[in-house]
Amino acid sequence: MATIYDVSQLAGVSLATVSRVMNKNTNVSDKTRQRVLDAMEKLGYRPNTFAQSLASNCSNSVGVLVSQLDGPYYGPMMAEIESSLRLENKHVIIAVGHSDAAQEKDSVEFLLDRGCDALILDVEAVSDEYLINLSKGPTPIVLINRYIEQISERCIYLENEVGGYMATKHLIMQGHRHIAYISGPAKKHDAIERLVGHKRALSEANVEFTSALCFEGDYSEESGATGMTYLLQQRSKKPFTAVVCANDQMVSGAISVCLESGMRIPHDLSFVGYDNIPFARYISPKLTTVNNPIHEMGKMAALWLLKNLYNKNIDVNNVFMPELVIRESSIPV
Amino acid sequence: MATIYDVSQLAGVSLATVSRVMNKNTNVSDKTRQRVLDAMEKLGYRPNTFAQSLASNCSNSVGVLVSQLDGPYYGPMMAEIESSLRLENKHVIIAVGHSDAAQEKDSVEFLLDRGCDALILDVEAVSDEYLINLSKGPTPIVLINRYIEQISERCIYLENEVGGYMATKHLIMQGHRHIAYISGPAKKHDAIERLVGHKRALSEANVEFTSALCFEGDYSEESGATGMTYLLQQRSKKPFTAVVCANDQMVSGAISVCLESGMRIPHDLSFVGYDNIPFARYISPKLTTVNNPIHEMGKMAALWLLKNLYNKNIDVNNVFMPELVIRESSIPV
DNA sequence: CTGTTAGCGCGTTCAA
DNA sequence: TTGAACGCGCTAACAG
Numbered sequence: 001m002a003t004i005y006d007v008s009q010l011a012g013v014s015l016a017t018v019s020r021v022m023n024k025n026t027n028v029s030d031k032t033r034q035r036v037l038d039a040m041e042k043l044g045y046r047p048n049t050f051a052q053s054l055a056s057n058c059s060n061s062v063g064v065l066v067s068q069l070d071g072p073y074y075g076p077m078m079a080e081i082e083s084s085l086r087l088e089n090k091h092v093i094i095a096v097g098h099s100d101a102a103q104e105k106d107s108v109e110f111l112l113d114r115g116c117d118a119l120i121l122d123v124e125a126v127s128d129e130y131l132i133n134l135s136k137g138p139t140p141i142v143l144i145n146r147y148i149e150q151i152s153e154r155c156i157y158l159e160n161e162v163g164g165y166m167a168t169k170h171l172i173m174q175g176h177r178h179i180a181y182i183s184g185p186a187k188k189h190d191a192i193e194r195l196v197g198h199k200r201a202l203s204e205a206n207v208e209f210t211s212a213l214c215f216e217g218d219y220s221e222e223s224g225a226t227g228m229t230y231l232l233q234q235r236s237k238k239p240f241t242a243v244v245c246a247n248d249q250m251v252s253g254a255i256s257v258c259l260e261s262g263m264r265i266p267h268d269l270s271f272v273g274y275d276n277i278p279f280a281r282y283i284s285p286k287l288t289t290v291n292n293p294i295h296e297m298g299k300m301a302a303l304w305l306l307k308n309l310y311n312k313n314i315d316v317n318n319v320f321m322p323e324l325v326i327r328e329s330s331i332p333v
Numbered sequence: 334m335a336t337i338y339d340v341s342q343l344a345g346v347s348l349a350t351v352s353r354v355m356n357k358n359t360n361v362s363d364k365t366r367q368r369v370l371d372a373m374e375k376l377g378y379r380p381n382t383f384a385q386s387l388a389s390n391c392s393n394s395v396g397v398l399v400s401q402l403d404g405p406y407y408g409p410m411m412a413e414i415e416s417s418l419r420l421e422n423k424h425v426i427i428a429v430g431h432s433d434a435a436q437e438k439d440s441v442e443f444l445l446d447r448g449c450d451a452l453i454l455d456v457e458a459v460s461d462e463y464l465i466n467l468s469k470g471p472t473p474i475v476l477i478n479r480y481i482e483q484i485s486e487r488c489i490y491l492e493n494e495v496g497g498y499m500a501t502k503h504l505i506m507q508g509h510r511h512i513a514y515i516s517g518p519a520k521k522h523d524a525i526e527r528l529v530g531h532k533r534a535l536s537e538a539n540v541e542f543t544s545a546l547c548f549e550g551d552y553s554e555e556s557g558a559t560g561m562t563y564l565l566q567q568r569s570k571k572p573f574t575a576v577v578c579a580n581d582q583m584v585s586g587a588i589s590v591c592l593e594s595g596m597r598i599p600h601d602l603s604f605v606g607y608d609n610i611p612f613a614r615y616i617s618p619k620l621t622t623v624n625n626p627i628h629e630m631g632k633m634a635a636l637w638l639l640k641n642l643y644n645k646n647i648d649v650n651n652v653f654m655p656e657l658v659i660r661e662s663s664i665p666v
Numbered sequence: 667c668t669g670t671t672a673g674c675g676c677g678t679t680c681a682a
Numbered sequence: 683t684t685g686a687a688c689g690c691g692c693t694a695a696c697a698g
Contacts, residue, residue, distance in 0.1 A: 001691095003690090003691055003692085004691065004692060005691080005692095013668075013669085014668065014669045014670075015669085015670090015691095015692080015693090016668070016669060016670080016671095016693085016694085017667090017668060017669075018692095019692065019693060019694085020667095020668090022692090023693080027667055027668085028667070028668085029667060029668090032667080032668080046446055047446075047691085047692080048387070048448070048690085048691050048692070049446060049447055049448055050383050050386040050387040050392070050448055050690085050691080050692090051387050051674090051690070051691030051692040051693090052691080052692060052693080053383040053674095053692090054381070054383040054384050054387050054674050054675065054676090054690090054691080054692075054693090055673085055674055055691075055692040055693040055694080056674090056692080056693055056694085057674075057693095059383065061426075068408075068412065069408050069409075069411045069412035069415060070408035070409040070411075070412045070611075070628075071408060071611075072405065072408075072612075074408065075402050075403035075404060075405075075407065075408045076402075076403040078402045078403075078427070079401065079402035079403045079429065082402060082427060082428070082429055083429065086428070086429075086443075091426050091428070091443070091447055092426070092427055093394075093424050093425070093426055094411070094415060094425055094427055095415070095419070095424075096412065096415055096416065096419075110419075110424070113379055113380075113382060114382055114424055115381070115382055115383055221611075221612075221614075221615050249615075252612070252615040253615060255617070256614075256615050256617060256619075259617050278403075278404075278554075279405075279554075279585070279612050279616075281554075281589075282554050282582075282585040282586060282589050282616075283612075283615070283616060283617070284588070284589060284592050284616070284617050286589075295403075334675095336674095336675055336676085337675065337676060338675080338676095346684075346685085347684065347685045347686075348675095348676080348677095348685085348686090349677085349678080349684070349685060349686080349687095350683090350684060350685075351676095352676065352677060352678080353677095353683095353684090355676090355677095356677080360683060360684085361683070361684085362683060362684090365683080365684080380675085380676080381674085381675050381676070383674085383675080383676095384674070384675030384676040384677090384690090385675080385676060385677080386676095386690095387674090387675080387676075387677095387689095387690050387691070387692090388675075388676045388677040388678080388689080388690055389676080389677060389678095389690090390677095390690075
C-alpha cells in the first residue's frame with residue numbers, strides 16, 4: 001500500500017502538501033494540487049483511515065444501536081441511516097441492545113470504545129438519567145423513538161399518543177363502543193403512550209376503559225395470538241366489537257386466532273393496528289393501521305448528525321406525526 | 334482519556350509492559366501484571382482502537398455487504414452475524430449493494446478502505462471473476478448465498494435447486510399436474526436455481542413445463558400480485574391448480590390478488606412459497622413453504638471468520654439444506 | 667503557498 | 683521478565 005510519503009516523493013512535494021489536497025484544504029496552487037492528484041492516481045493511493053483517525057481524532061463513523069435487527073421494524077430504519085451517512089462517506093457500526101439495560105449500556109461502551117464520532121440510539125431499557133448524562137459526554141448522541149425533555153433537541157420521535165388516539169377514534173367514529181386493546185410491554189415508552197392515546201379517545205367519547213378488555217402483549221405475533229385467545233374468553237362477559245393492537249404484528253397474530261376459530265374478519269370483529277409495516281397491506285384482510293414513518297425518522301437522525309456534527313447545512317425536524325391508514329380490517333358496526 | 338502512558342506511570346512500569354498485559358499476557362510476572370491491572374482500573378483506561386489498529390494492522394472489524402437492509406430477509410442474518418462477532422469483540426460495519434454491480438464494487442472498496450479484517454458478502458450483481466480475484470487479495474472474504482466453484486470453501490450457501498424441487502414435488506405428490514410458477518429475477522442465481530429445481534420435479538413426473546404458466550417477478554409482493562394477475566388471465570387457455578412462487582413475499586402478493594377476485598385459497602388454488610419468512614405462518618392461509626435458514630447461514634459466515642481469521646477452534650459447514658414446511662396453503666387436488 | 671516538525675496511542679523489536 | 687526506542691500513516695501547528 002502506498003502511503004502519503006510515497007505520494008509526496010513522486011509528486012516532489014512535502015507530506016503536508018499531500019495532506020492538504022486530501023482534506024480539501026485551501027492554499028494549494030492548482031499546479032501543485034494536480035501534481036499530487038496525478039501521483040495519487042499513479043500509485044493507486046488510498047488513505048489509511050486508522051492513521052487519519054488517530055491523528056485527527058475523528059473516525060467518520062457513527063454507531064447505531066438498535067433494540068433488534070430482525071423483525072419488520074428496524075430494517076427500513078437502518079437502510080435509511082446507512083444510505084444517508086454513506087453519501088457523506090461516513091460509515092455505520094451496528095450494535096444490538098435487545099431491550100435490556102445491561103446490554104444497551106454495554107453496547108454504548110462498545111461503540112464509544114470504537115471511536116465513533118456520534119451515536120444514534122434506539123434504546124428502551126436504559127434510564128433517562130443515563131442518557132442525559134451520556135449526552136453531556138464528548139460524543140454526541142441522537143435518540144430515535146424516545147422523547148426526553150432535557151435533551152429534546154436530540155430526540156427524533158413519533159407522537160405515539162396521537163397515533164393511539166387516532167386508532168381508537170377511528171373505531172369510535174365507525175360506531176364502535178366496546179373496544180378491546182392489546183398493548184405493548186408496559187415497560188416500553190411507546191407502548192405506554194399508545195395506550196394513553198387509546199384511553200383519551202375512549203374518555204372523549206364517554207366510554208369507560210375496561211381493564212378486562214386490555215391485554216399486555218410484547219409486540220410479537222405470538223403475544224397477539226395469546227392476547228386474542230384471552231379476549232375471546234372474556235367476550236361472553238364483556239362483549240366487544242373491535243380490537244386495537246399496539247402494533248401490526250400483534251394484529252396479525254390476533255387475526256389468525258380469530259380466523260382459526262371460524263370468525264370472519266372484519267364482519268365479526270374490526271381490527272386496527274399500528275406501524276403500517278410493509279406486510280400490513282398484504283395480510284388478509286388488509287390492515288387498517290397507524291403509519292409509523294420509521295424510515296424517515298432514521299433518515300432524520302442521520303441528517304441531524306450531518307448537520308450538527310459534520311456541519312452540513314440541512315433542515316431537520318424532530319417530531320413526526322402518525323397517520324391513519326384505513327384499509328379493510330375495520331368496518332362500521 | 335487515559336493512555337497507556339498514564340497507566341505505565343501509575344504502575345511504575347514501562348509502556349511495553351502495559352502493552353504486554355493487554356495482549357496475550359505473555360511473560361509478565363503476576364505481581365507486575367496485577368499492578369498494571371490495578372492502574373488501568375483506577376484510571377478507567379480504555380485502549381484507543383485506532384492506535385491499536387494502526388500499530389498492529391488489525392482492526393477487529395468485519396465488513397458486511399448485503400443487497401438490502403429492509404425486507405424480511407436480511408434482518409435475521411445481520412442479527413446473527415452481529416451477535417456472533419460481538420461475542421469475540423469484533424464489530425461489524427455494514428454496507429448495502431442494492432443488487433447493482435457498481436454499487437456492490439463501490440461498497441467493497443469502501444469496506445476495504447475502512448480497514449476491515451475481512452468481508453462477508455451477499456452480492457448478486459458482481460461477477461464470479463471479480464469475487465475470485467478479490468479472494469486473492471490480502472483481505473479474506475466469505476460469500477453468503479452464492480456458490481463459486483473455485484472458491485467453494487469460502488461459500489456459505491443453500492441448495493436452492495433442491496428447495497425448488499421440493500416445493501413442486503410436494504404439489505405433484507398431492508396430485509397437482511398443472512402448476513404455475515412465479516420466479517425471481519432471471520439475473521439472480523438463487524432465482525435461476527429454484528426454477529431449475531421446479532423443472533426437474535416437473536420432468537421427473539413427466540409433466541411438461543409450460544412457459545405460458547411461468548412469470549418472472551422480482552421477489553416483491555407487488556410483482557407477485559402482477560404475476561398472479563397475468564396467470565389468472567392465462568387460466569382459461571392454460572388451466573392450473575397450483576402455483577409455486579420463488580419466495581414468500583410473492584406468494585403473499587399473489588394470494589391477495591386471488592382473494593380480491595373472490596377465490597378461496599387453498600380450495601381454488603394451492604400455493605407454495607420459499608424462504609419461510611417469519612410472517613409465513615401468520616398469513617392466511619398459513620403458507621406452505623421451503624425453509625431457508627438464512628440466519629444460520631449468517632451465523633456460519635461469522636463462525637467461518639472466527640475460525641479462519643481469528644483462529645478460533647470451530648466447526649463450520651458450508652452447505653445448507655432447505656426443508657419443506659407444510660402448512661395450509663396447499664391441499665390435494 | 668509550501669515545508670519542517672511534532673505528536674496521535676500503541677505494538678514490537680532488541681538489549682539488558 | 684522488563685525497558686528503551688522506533689515506527690505505523692497521517693494531521694496540524696509553526697515557520698518560512
